[in-house]
Amino acid sequence: MKVLAELMEQIQSRGDLLTILDAKRGDIASTATAYAQAAFGGATVNGLSLPSWHADACTVNPYLGADAVEPFITAARAATPGRGLFVLVRTSNPGGGLFQNLPAPQEPLYCKVADELVQWNAPGVGECGLGDVGAVVGATNPVELAELRARMPQVWFLVPGYGAQGGTAADVRAGYRKDGLGAIVNSSRGVTFSFHPDDPNWQHAIIAAARKAQHELRP
């Protein structure tokens, strides 16, 4: 957590980068409110000011229902500047379909999560035509990705699964809107594990991996 705090501070001191805290929070009531306040704007309890990650966005697990999501929407919209969140809809891990793909009753469960998300997002849609409640949609199934893009035209997508998990630049294309906006493609292990632990020039490997991803993902 110290390393994360230092990293967040370095990123924020630059002023030109946004941060997404991939905490996958999934709790309710006072705990969810505390998580949300810790992620975004901080909180004051009994006169004691509690620390915050000052993240620009946070990921949230929907299994517990609207109570698990709403405290994050409230805290995101109350913060200055405004923040946002990404709700797990259709994740990219091998077992993601076990429950998410269950017909419920006609369509998969993740479609129901998507439909709720559209409602949560609507009040936060800005001039750019995108809102503050995003969706995590994996890159590993381009057909589902395209269907969800059509279903949620005003929703930001956070797209894991590109790189180390096997998704290609062609696979993630379906996540963007026609104007080339609307998706944030994430490469974690593909960049941070791009070198051998003994490599003294590991920084170069990281820069090369980041540039390669940037090049592949250019529209």
Added chain:
Amino acid sequence: MKVLAELMEQIQSRGDLLTILDAKRGDIASTATAYAQAAFGGATVNGLSLPSWHADACTVNPYLGADAVEPFITAARAATPGRGLFVLVRTSNPGGGLFQNLPAPQEPLYCKVADELVQWNAPGVGECGLGDVGAVVGATNPVELAELRARMPQVWFLVPGYGAQGGTAADVRAGYRKDGLGAIVNSSRGVTFSFHPDDPNWQHAIIAAARKAQHELRP
């Protein structure tokens, strides 16, 4: 986290209490493994020994599928002494039914989660007839609680919703097996928020609230 660490240490130094870390973890792969190792037995990475909560059990969110649960089962069974987990099945919060109660396709989604859980639990069933992969099942709907008890006879239930959330001792009865075993009824706010912040004798209020719960829940 310092307060939690002190509390865990105090509980463990007594030697006669078990701890359930209600972290509601919901992640995959290396992150889930790290969470599981941190919860139970600790881990060694590159020769560096990482700290552990040394909890006896941990709660886990199933939305990401088997990948989100299996690292906890592996770590629980690898630890000495053995540990366990509780998977969120049907939670007690007001919005818990939004997705959990969706027909998928004939029965609610939480029944599908329960059926998977029975499979995960089976290899860990001990002489007492109960296993190491438990279920979180809220007290706020006694009919569902009874159905799930019948569906998962060898599964430990962790039952929130009693007390502050409105569930009564009569409501939680359906969570027990006929032999009076199989359920752990949790009262958090009902005990820890049982006094006024200005009350100098707050310890007495907590003891009284805990004794009241103990009395109500006695078979």
